[in-house]
Amino acid sequence: MVRTPSTMLPLGTQAPDFKLPNVDGSEVSLADAAGPKGTLVMFICNHCPFVKHVADQLAALGRDYLPQGIGIVAISSNEVATHPLDSPEQMVHEAEERGYLFPYLYDASQAVAHAYRAACTPDFFLFDAARALVYRGQLDSSRPGNEIPVSGSDLRAAIEAVLTNGKPTAEQKPSIGCNIKWRSGNEPSYFHA
Numbered sequence: 753m754v755r756t757p758s759t760m761l762p763l764g765t766q767a768p769d770f771k772l773p774n775v776d777g778s779e780v781s782l783a784d785a786a787g788p789k790g791t792l793v794m795f796i797c798n799h800c801p802f803v804k805h806v807a808d809q810l811a812a813l814g815r816d817y818l819p820q821g822i823g824i825v826a827i828s829s830n831e832v833a834t835h836p837l838d839s840p841e842q843m844v845h846e847a848e849e850r851g852y853l854f855p856y857l858y859d860a861s862q863a864v865a866h867a868y869r870a871a872c873t874p875d876f877f878l879f880d881a882a883r884a885l886v887y888r889g890q891l892d893s894s895r896p897g898n899e900i901p902v903s904g905s906d907l908r909a910a911i912e913a914v915l916t917n918g919k920p921t922a923e924q925k926p927s928i929g930c931n932i933k934w935r936s937g938n939e940p941s942y943f944h945a
Contacts (some may be wrong), residue, residue: 768867772857787823804931829865872929889924
């Protein structure tokens with residue numbers, strides 16, 4: 753299990769656009785997924801122990817914040833030839849089992865992961881109503897095996913700030929997870945294994 757940190761995309765970055773297939777067969781764009789008060793873009797996958805560790809909290813984020821005007825979308829960019837558990841077919845089952853209320857999209861070309869400078873799973877990007885990046889970092893301090901309960905405290909505090917038209921703290925800790933499984937020759941220049 754390779755522990756890879758977020759790249760910490762600069763705050764203020766505008767959300768890169770995308771249009772990707774969802775587990776339900778529809779195509780979902782950034783505009784489709786965006787919420788009136790803010791938008792959370794999460795890079796996750798099915799097999800990663802770090803994602804499995806927090807998956808129930810990810811489902812809870814959907815239940816708690818979609819009704820409040822925060823758009824939420826999850827994207828898997830892993831290469832399925834080497835990681836078949838992350839295939840779109842398996843993503844359908846994962847979304848159903850976890851109770852994800854948000855779209856779960858597959859980035860086959862890995863272009864969206866490149867655009868967001870995503871590095872790990874999970875990797876979180878929270879944008880305000882104007883689609884400017886206000887938070888990128890960890891869900892909370894819990895990691896597999898460290899005995900800290902999963903609460904979502906860091907990301908939830910950032911979302912609460914966005915909901916009240918405030919700004920999340922500028923002191924943000926990178927997310928840690930498995931590296932995105934890049935196709936051979938497609939590793940981005942910002943990614944250092």
